[in-house]
Amino acid sequence: MEAAVLGTLAVLVALYHRRRTGCGDVIEVPLLAALQECTPFNTMRIHGMPGRYLSDAEHELARRRAAGEPCDLSFHEVDELRDPFYARYTCGDGRPFFVCCVGHKGHIERLLQGLGLWDGLVAEGLPRADPFTSTAEWGSEAEGNTVYAYPLKGRWARRIRALLRERFTTRSSTEWERWFSERRIPGVADRSLEEWLACDHALESGLVVEVDDPIHGRMLQPGPYFWVRDGRDSYRHLPPARSLGADQELVPACIGQAPDGAVTARVAPAGDDPSLSDSGDLPASAGLPLAGLRILDLSNVIAGPTAAGVLTRFGAECIKIDRPFPELDPGLSVMYSLHCSRGKRSMLLDVAEPEGRQVFRGLVKTADIIVYNGVDRQLRKLGIDAESLKAENQRVVICRVSAFGGPYPGPRSDEPGYDECAQSLSGLSVRNGGSLDTAEETASVGCIDNLCGFLGSCAVMLGLLEREGVEREWGSDGPIQVETSLIATAQALQLPYLFQYGERPPFDEPAGPAVLGEHALNRLYATADGWLFLAATARRCDALLAQPEFADSATPSPGPVPADSPCTGHRVDPRSGDEALAARLEAGLRRRSTDEWVRRLTPLGVGVAAVSSYDDLVDSRLAAEDSGVRSAPAPVWIRHERHPSGYVIDEVAQSGIRMRDAQVVEPSDPPKFGEDTREILAELGLSGERIEALLQAGIAGETWGRQYLPD
Numbered sequence: 001m002e003a004a005v006l007g008t009l010a011v012l013v014a015l016y017h018r019r020r021t022g023c024g025d026v027i028e029v030p031l032l033a034a035l036q037e038c039t040p041f042n043t044m045r046i047h048g049m050p051g052r053y054l055s056d057a058e059h060e061l062a063r064r065r066a067a068g069e070p071c072d073l074s075f076h077e078v079d080e081l082r083d084p085f086y087a088r089y090t091c092g093d094g095r096p097f098f099v100c101c102v103g104h105k106g107h108i109e110r111l112l113q114g115l116g117l118w119d120g121l122v123a124e125g126l127p128r129a130d131p132f133t134s135t136a137e138w139g140s141e142a143e144g145n146t147v148y149a150y151p152l153k154g155r156w157a158r159r160i161r162a163l164l165r166e167r168f169t170t171r172s173s174t175e176w177e178r179w180f181s182e183r184r185i186p187g188v189a190d191r192s193l194e195e196w197l198a199c200d201h202a203l204e205s206g207l208v209v210e211v212d213d214p215i216h217g218r219m220l221q222p223g224p225y226f227w228v229r230d231g232r233d234s235y236r237h238l239p240p241a242r243s244l245g246a247d248q249e250l251v252p253a254c255i256g257q258a259p260d261g262a263v264t265a266r267v268a269p270a271g272d273d274p275s276l277s278d279s280g281d282l283p284a285s286a287g288l289p290l291a292g293l294r295i296l297d298l299s300n301v302i303a304g305p306t307a308a309g310v311l312t313r314f315g316a317e318c319i320k321i322d323r324p325f326p327e328l329d330p331g332l333s334v335m336y337s338l339h340c341s342r343g344k345r346s347m348l349l350d351v352a353e354p355e356g357r358q359v360f361r362g363l364v365k366t367a368d369i370i371v372y373n374g375v376d377r378q379l380r381k382l383g384i385d386a387e388s389l390k391a392e393n394q395r396v397v398i399c400r401v402s403a404f405g406g407p408y409p410g411p412r413s414d415e416p417g418y419d420e421c422a423q424s425l426s427g428l429s430v431r432n433g434g435s436l437d438t439a440e441e442t443a444s445v446g447c448i449d450n451l452c453g454f455l456g457s458c459a460v461m462l463g464l465l466e467r468e469g470v471e472r473e474w475g476s477d478g479p480i481q482v483e484t485s486l487i488a489t490a491q492a493l494q495l496p497y498l499f500q501y502g503e504r505p506p507f508d509e510p511a512g513p514a515v516l517g518e519h520a521l522n523r524l525y526a527t528a529d530g531w532l533f534l535a536a537t538a539r540r541c542d543a544l545l546a547q548p549e550f551a552d553s554a555t556p557s558p559g560p561v562p563a564d565s566p567c568t569g570h571r572v573d574p575r576s577g578d579e580a581l582a583a584r585l586e587a588g589l590r591r592r593s594t595d596e597w598v599r600r601l602t603p604l605g606v607g608v609a610a611v612s613s614y615d616d617l618v619d620s621r622l623a624a625e626d627s628g629v630r631s632a633p634a635p636v637w638i639r640h641e642r643h644p645s646g647y648v649i650d651e652v653a654q655s656g657i658r659m660r661d662a663q664v665v666e667p668s669d670p671p672k673f674g675e676d677t678r679e680i681l682a683e684l685g686l687s688g689e690r691i692e693a694l695l696q697a698g699i700a701g702e703t704w705g706r707q708y709l710p711d
Helices: 002-021 031-037 056-067 075-079 105-114 118-123 154-168 173-182 193-197 200-204 229-235 248-254 303-314 331-340 354-364 376-382 419-426 428-433 447-474 486-492 538-545 578-589 594-604 614-620 677-683 688-696
Strands: 045-047 086-090 096-100 187-189 208-213 217-222 226-228 294-297 317-322 344-349 369-373 397-402 480-485 517-519 522-526 531-535 607-610 622-624 637-640 648-652
Touching: 002 031, 002 447, 086 154, 096 173, 096 419, 105 118, 173 187, 187 419, 193 419, 193 428, 217 486, 226 229, 226 447, 229 480, 294 303, 303 317, 303 331, 303 344, 303 369, 303 397, 303 447, 317 354, 331 648, 344 354, 344 677, 354 688, 369 447, 376 397, 397 447, 419 428, 419 447, 419 486, 447 480, 447 486, 480 486, 522 578, 531 578, 531 594, 538 578, 538 594, 594 607, 614 622, 677 688
Parallel strands: 294 317, 294 369, 317 344, 369 397, 397 480, 622 637
Antiparallel strands: 045 648, 086 096, 096 187, 208 217, 226 480, 517 522, 522 531, 531 607, 637 648
């Protein structure tokens, strides 16, 4: 799925570039590089990172590794080491409920105050230090904690966890969802995928649509993953997928094939871009597909900042705008910005204040794209909805990233939420944990957030293409709003299983942490010295079993997959002999090393990959920051020795999209928040006196704290 999304983005960028230059391109998206770009925080290494950013569970794992003990914490052991504001609690009806309000002062206070716990905890000495100060300033009584920063540890974590567990037994999961929604606190009861498909919000919002399938009849399928708001009526009644080869007769015309069979080149006409000369020469910036575009990024955490930041590799300029006072802790803001704010400039401006909004309107006049994560009510309040911006810039594309939004309004469309909330609501947590009782979020940090960011980038590019199309047909008709959401992304990650129809097999696909794979030819196997993942087609099975290590028994090769099999591969392989085949492969693969199997099976056309740790993967592909990463096999990690944070940081390079002709660049390191405020204000024509007045009034700012990443 990750490669599919990056490939979609690359095609949209190439189409936009073709409109500007008249030239197409050839695109490559390496699968492994796409996966690593969508899970960047799993492999990011901050050398010497302060221990305040590690949870009790991470400290325990580090202790075990140092002591040579097995790192085999059980589900319930990990549960006891969680931050209490990032944890599951059992409701009165027995259903687990995920609370996700870490690092946000408002959410934490509203939760504890609403439950009647705040005053008592404060009286007990609840630590409430400014999270943007050093832990050295918190005092020994804080024990390395402030309630406003993730992760809360030690006795304070245990104390609050116990109080919340007791409270959650007093209401049903339905009642708690209503309670959290009324107070605008992120929290969701866990559901299975089957329950999500029947959820009123899924159906009313257009996230799940009904399709008249020619084979299965009326069928529920996922709706769009990103959309243009004004064109959402087209998403209500989607046509069914066309059968393979249905449009084969159209191919010759699409590729410009002449009647005699010869293929002729088709060159798209250049657009009306003002950077093109009258003679049709390419603009000087033709190497960067998005050169000359300006993005204003008003989003936070991961998804929105990723949607804006991804486009800087193609030459777009991006200004990150945050309020002069931080609303999130350093973990949710600074830590994630180490990846998401690369290539950006940073400005602190309070757009909620009249003077700040006036400055912002000046920036809007210079912008092509505005990215924001939130709900419609927030957009209107800040005056950055499409209607409000008409007077400032009719050509701007607004990209809104939300938690639970779909093409249409639904019961949850205006609720706040994070990555883990979307996992719980959509059934992904149940799939990952194996059951409702053991539901847990995926081990990949921001697995939905990051992918949602790339879908947001796709939405932006769709908006830019739509903008040009509208202007050419009808003239400028005001800003275009495009959207995506975390919940739509959670559906994308479950695409092979997200469907329902009358004769659908049971929802019993492989799930849980103990699952090795889907069937004998697509799963993990132990070898003589480690593990590998085997992915082979039935056609390659004979060549695989011809290896001498599998000659001890005579398990037959699997038969062909039935031609009418729906969504093949979504269930444990029903073909006869699958268990026996798996046992035969298990026994044979244990006889040789992983490297030997990779060397021998790859030439046979069998997909095989060694299972390695993140550290081993990064170390094997680590490059210096001044080296040319574009020529190296993707993915590549870069060691940033001169990072502005003061730490040495290893981080995945942006190598998931490669273009033959257009230029793709590695973005610069992220600046400290507020570093570019004065410069940007001066570029808008503000005098030194006006800039100083804004800074003194707190309308603008130059820093959130003394340190880039507080220790």
